[in-house]
Structures are given as C-alpha cells and as structure tokens.
Amino acid sequence: MRKRVVLYRAVPREVLGLLQENHEVTVYEAVNESNRKAFLDTLGTAHGIMGNTLKITSDMLDAAPLLEAVSTISAGYDAFDVDALTRRGIILTNTPDEVTETTADLVFALMLACARRVVEMANWARGGAWVKSVGEPYFGVDVHGTTLGIVGLGRIGGAVARRAAHGFGMRVLYANRQANRQAEDAYGAERCTLDELLQQSDFVCTMVPLTTETHHMIGARELSLMKKSAILINASRGPVVDESALIEALSSARIRGAGLDVFEREPLPADSPLYTLPSVVALPHIGSATRATRDAMAARAAKNLIATLSGHNVPAIVNPNAWDMRTAAQANPCGSAGG
Template identity: 45%
Template sequence: MQKKVVVFSQIDQEIIQRLEQQFQVFQISPKLGDVNQQILEHTKDADAMIGAGRLLNASNLAHASQLKIISSVSVGYDNYDLAFLNQKNIWLSHTPHVLTETTADLAFTLLMSAARKVPVLDQWTKQGQWKRTVGPEQFGMDVFAKTIGIIGLGHIGAAIGRRARYGFNMNVLYHNRREKIELAESLSAQYCDLDDLLQRADFVVVAVDLNAESKALIGERELALMQSHAVLVNISRGSVIDEAALIDALSRGQIFAAGLDVYEQEPLQESPFFTLANVVTLPHVGSATAATRKRMAELAYQNLVDVLVHERAPRYVVNPKFE
C-alpha cells in the first residue's frame, strides 16, 4: 500500500509531481473548505506532511496516529508545536542554508529602500510631484561607511555582515547569544551587548530565531536607545519586535525609518504601518525568488524521502532527539 503524503501549502509543482509518482498525495486547499478540518481529516492515515506557513499542533494533528515526518519548506519552525511532535515521535525537518544569500539580499534591499526613501519617492515621482529640484523632504541618509548592528550572527546574519563590510565598507557590530570570534574576525566585526549596539549603530538588522528569549526583544526601551537617524530592519519574525512600540517610535520620528518583511500577524491586511511614510513593508518575501524556493522545495522533498523511503532521520532535522 502506498504511503500517504499531505501537502499543506503551495510548493513547487515539479516536487508535487515527483511525490505523486511515489506516494498517495492529498493537497490541502482553502477552496475545499476549512483548512484545519482538512488537515484533521486527511492526517488520520497520513505518513508525512510537506509545506510551510500553517500552524500545526495538537488541535489539527489530533488524529495523526501514523505520521512520521513534517517536512517544512522553511528555515523557521515557530509554526509547529515542537513539544507535541516530540511526544508523538514525529520528525520535524526544515530547509536551512539554501536561502541564506537570498534573504541577506532582501535585508539589504529593505535597508537601502528605507535609508533612501525609495517607496515614497517612487510614488512621489509617479504622481507627477517632481516639478523642481528635490529638497530636504526627499533626502535620505548615506549607507556607505556607516555602522551596522546585526542582532543574530547566524548564517543569514553573517551574509548580511559580508555585504556590509565588503560591499559598503561599513563598520560591523554584532550581538549574539555567544561570541563568534573567528567569524567576527573575518568581518572585522565587534561583539557588543544589545544596548551598546543599539546606541551605536546607524542601521540595526534583526536576524534572530524566534524563541522565548527573543520574543519582544526590541521594545519601547530598546527603541529609545537607538539614534534618531537610525534605521531598523527586521527579517526574522514579527514577534521579535513590539509592533505597538515601533509604530509609536516611527510616528514620533524617534528613529528615522524601518524596513519590515515580517509581522506579528500574517498576512498583514490592515496596519498603522501602512499610514507611515517612514516604513517599508514587504509581504514576508525573504526567500521568495524562483530559484531559492525551488531549492527549498527540493531539500524538503529529500528530507521527506529520507524518512519514508530510506527509513532514516532527515538530513536537516529540528528535533534530533525525541523527549
């Protein structure tokens, strides 16, 4: 009997075709009704799940008695109830590394766009307001040779640091749970405590995992430490920043601007951010290039095959030891 795979989000069509050649495949779709009800029903006899962007927990996996792996097409895994998966001996795999450079590119896109007021000036030009030489209201701030503070010097943080140091001759500061001496030396980067970094950096980029320590890491107190000309960029998770405090700081001009790709609630339909000229809002597209998403789907497929076909642990596993 063929093993069953539930596809719980849109993924690369070629990967779906390959799955269909090997397994019985069911694709969750909002067009078919309540998504959580579909998950609850179709995981009763499922051996694996693959996808991203949905909350999976004890509620919608209550009947998943033979589920062996959830293969997430993502790096982050805060959408999954890890304690429940460990209890049920369900592997959770993810797709690190393949999106590092693409996400670092996006971080710098946000940084540059916010610093130079790109979205506002784009609309200003298209609306026919460019009638004379631009004045101070259209001025942005320099990036070259400024100071960047990177919160979270993992793979993506390091890639951002390389762009900053070698592309823009920036002074690199970083804060991390532990010092990374060898990596920091390659970037001429200086380790700082969080408060020191916030006070010194012209640009602050948040690139940490979401966990108990990092939730609301940047709030009213931390924003007050930043320089008035500073730009804050978040490519990690929305909950790392207290959005109400950030909206207040941007509204009052306490910091110059922000560039955001992630939010506390996604997708973001309405927000005070939309009324602010000094914030760039993107729809969680850090890894969203065709080539990178294809590589992520391929890696997720390989993780799934490791378990269902080769009967071994997936290559990139989040929970290597079940509780």
Template identity: 50%
Template sequence: MKKTVLAFSRVSPEMAERLQQDFNVIVPDPKLGDMNEQFNDALAHAHGMIGAGRKLGREQLQNASKLEVVSSISVGYDNYEVGYFNERGIMLTNTPDVLTESTADLAFALLMSSARRVAELDAWTKAGQWKRTVEAAHFGTDVHGKTLGIVGMGNIGASIARRGHFGFNMPILYSGNSRKAELEQQMSAQFRSLDQLLAESDFVCLVVPLSEKTRHLIGKRELGLMKSSAILINISRGPVVDELALIDALQNGTLRGAGLDVYEKEPLTESPLFQLSNAVTLPHIGSATNETRQAMADRAYQNLRSALLGEKPQDLINPQVWKG
C-alpha cells in the first residue's frame, strides 16, 4: 500500500508527478477552499511532508499520527520545533550545499549595491533627477581593498570570503565557533571576536543560523561598535539583527548603509526601512534562481523518498531518530 505525502507549500507539477510514482500525494489547492483547512484535514493521512515556509511543531502536528518525515526545501530549519520532532521520532531533512554559491552571489550583490548606491541612484535616474554631472552628494564608496568581516564562516561565508579576497583584494576577518585553518592559509583570513570584527570591518556580512544564541546578535551596542562608514549585510535570518536598532543607526548616521534580504517579520509590507535611501531591501531571495530552486527541490525529493522507502536520508538533521 502506498504511503501518503502532503505538500505543505506550493510544489511544481513536475515534483508532484515524481512523487506520485511512489506515493499518494496531497497538494492543497486554493481553488478548493481554505488552504489551512485542507492542510489540517490531510495531516491525519500523511506519512511524509514536503515544502517550506510553514512553522511546524507540537501545535501544528498533533493530528499527524502517521508522520515519519518532514522534508524541508530549505537550508535553515528554525521554522521547525526540532525537540518535538525528536520526541515523536519524526525525521527532519533540509537541503544544504546546493544553494551556497547562489546565496554568496546575492550577498555580494547586496554589498556592491549598498556601496555604490545602485538601487538609490537607479530610482533617482528614473525619476528624472540626472540633470548634470553627478557630484559628491551621490558618490558611493569603494569595495576593492576594503576589509570584509564575515560573521559565521560556514560554506556560504567561505564562498563570500573567496569572492572578496580573490575578486576584490579584500582583507578577510571572520568570527564564529571555530577557527578555519584552511581558509586562513588560502586567503590570509584572520579570526576575531565579534566585537573586534565589528570595529575593524568596512563591510560586515551576517551568515549565521537563527538560534536563541544568535537572536538579536546585532543590536544597539554592536551597531555602535561599527565604523560610521561601514555597511551591514544580512542574508542569514531577520531576527539576528535588532531591526529597530538598525533603523535608528541608519537614520542617525551611526551606520553608512545596510543591504538586507531578511527581516524580523516576513513578508515585509510596511517598514521605515522603505523610506531610507541607505537601505537596500530585497524580498528574501538568497536562493531564488531557477537553477538553485530546482536543485533544492531535487534534494528534498530524494530525502523524502529515501526516508519513506526505508533508507537513511542524505540530509538528516536529527539522526538520533533514525531507526534503520
């Protein structure tokens, strides 16, 4: 008898077709009524779930009595109550590695755009304001040769560092839980405490997972340690930064600028950030390329299929629940 898979976010027709080869598949459809109601009705039948963007834990999954695995089409897993998954023996998988380079590209796009005021001056030009040679009031700041500080030197952080070091001759500073001897050798990267990194860097890029330890890791005190000429880039998770403190720093000139892809509340529809010319605001698109999203979907499919067919998934976040 086929097991049942519930898609808890939108999946492509191709993904649904692949899943249907081995499983019964339930994909909530807005044309059929309330999506949450469809989701809750399907929970009791689901052996596996696949998707992204929905919080899942004790409250949401109490009726999912048959659930064996949740396959998340994401790297971060702060939306999932891992302790509850462990308690229930539910496997949780993610899609690491496949989005590393695309996300590093986006980080550097934000860095370059913030430094050279690309979004601001694009809007200014389109508004018909370019009537004479651009003067100092619209100058940006150089990127090449400036110091790049990376908070969280995992795979994405290392890819950003390579872009800065080899592409722009930037000295690399980093902070994190451990030293990275290979990167120190390859790029002369230097380890710093967080406070030291903030004080010395011209660009600070946040690439840490969200946890209780990293929530509001960057607040008023930390922003005050940064150079007034510095730019903050956040591609990690919104709550890593105290957003109100950041807004204040951008408004009062404590900080030159910020490039943001993530926010404390998402989707972000209203914010003082939208009124600030020194803030570049993107709608959480770190992995949003056709190639990368396809690779993430493929990885999530393989993880789900392995788990439901009795094989250990490649990307099991909580291996202690594996019963193989």
C-alpha cells in the first residue's frame, strides 16, 4: 500500500520525485495561519511528514492518528517534543552527518572573522576610513597556536577539533559528559570541566544540542570565568547562551567578542544590541546553508522517511524506543502503537 506523506517545506525536484515513487505526497512549501487548518486536515490521513523550521505541536500530533514517522531536514530536533512522539510510537529521524563539515567550516569562519575583525574592518574600509596604514587600535588577534575550548565534542565538535589541531596548531580542550577517545588520540584533545575550559580557552565554542540541561548553560557566571581576551562562538542553538548576559559581557568588555549564527529569538530583531556591537559577528543561522549540503540533507531525510515507513531501521532515529514500540505492535497486531 502506498502511504501518504506530507511535506511542510519545499524540496529539490529529485527529492520530491523519490518520495513520489514510493508514496502519495502532499506539499506545503510553508505552514502559516492562512493554511494551518488545511495542513491539519491533511495530517488526518498522513503516515509520514517531513520538513523543518516548523514547531510540531501537540494539536498537530492529535490531528494525525495514522502518523508513523517524522523526518526532519536538520540535525537539531528541538522543534519536537520527543517524549510525546515516543509515547505515540512515532519515529523521529534527523540528518546529523550531512551538516557536520559545512557547519564546522562556518565555526572557523566565525572564529577568524571575530579574531581578525574581518566584518568590522571591511565596513571601516568601505566607509572611506582607510586613508593610511592600519595602526594598533585596529589590530586583531591570532587564531593559530591558541587554545580552543569545545563544549560538546560530538560530530561537529570533532570536525572543528580536527581543523583546529591539524590546520591551526591549536590546543584543544573539551567538556563532555563522556570522554571522546578518538578526538584525544587524533587531535590531542584534553577533557576538562566546563569551568576549567572557560578559564583557559582563547576561543570557546558551544556545540551542544538544546535540552533542558543545556538551556542557558553559558550565562553570566560562565562568561565571568572566561578570559577578557576570549571570544565566544555559538553555532549550535541560540538558547544555549543567555543572550542578555552575553550582551552585558560584551558591552562591558568582559570578553573580547562573539561570533553567533544562532539566537534566542530568530530572526534576530533588527533592534537587537548585538547588531550595534562592533565586537560581534552575527549571521542569520547559515550553518548548513550551502546548496550541496541542503540538497544532501533533503535527500537523506527522504531516504530516512521511506525506510522507516517501509519498516526498516535507520541509524538516524532520534527516539529508538518508538522504533521498539512500533515493531512490537507489528509483531502483536492485537496491541496498538502510535496515534
């Protein structure tokens, strides 16, 4: 039986064709107030949904009694109540591998831009201020040979560590719940406490998912532990950093600067103080924003969805307990799962 799939984001033609070969597909390029009711009505017959940027709420899940699988075109999954999906036996998959290298590239772009004041100096020159050689007031700081502290040494953190150690000769510290032996062996990464990392690092890079434990894990106290010359990089999730505390630390020169691709509220409001601080490089959440990466993410998400709806396990299942519930229900048709 061809199952029904609802897309809540436009995807490349090839990806749409792949889904249509296997399932009946309805596409919403975006969900907003004007089409929300139609979207909810369509969910009533959906076995799978796929997209990103839309928060999947309890009323959406209530409207989808047949839903078996959700495939997010992203590595992060904070738009979902994973526990609620699991209770219903709904499998959630993501695309962690496809974003790794591209996001690590962006982390280093932010580090270099902040350290060498790239955006500030480009605007300075464009504004006509470059009339003689640049003097000490406009100097930046080196990246090579310094200490990088990575908070959360997973896939992307490991890719950042590789660039740091092998490309820039940096000492790499990391704070993680578990030791990362591969990074220790390959990049000389040293595991330490978060406080030790903050106190010793020239660059602090947050690479953790957003959870109740990581919400505001970098706040006023943590910022006060950093070197005054240190630069904070956040390309994970905005609420990992207490934005108000960060603005205060930057405004008072408690730390040197910040490179940010994510924010507590997105889009970042135009009147945010972060835009007015010359020590800040603020980007519009472009960690995975290359054509090749976005296409690869969409293709992987489609393959994840097709596989899970066909009863095949995939490595990118976020909530394996839901898989166990569904397979148990299939083995025991008298029971129930999902919905």
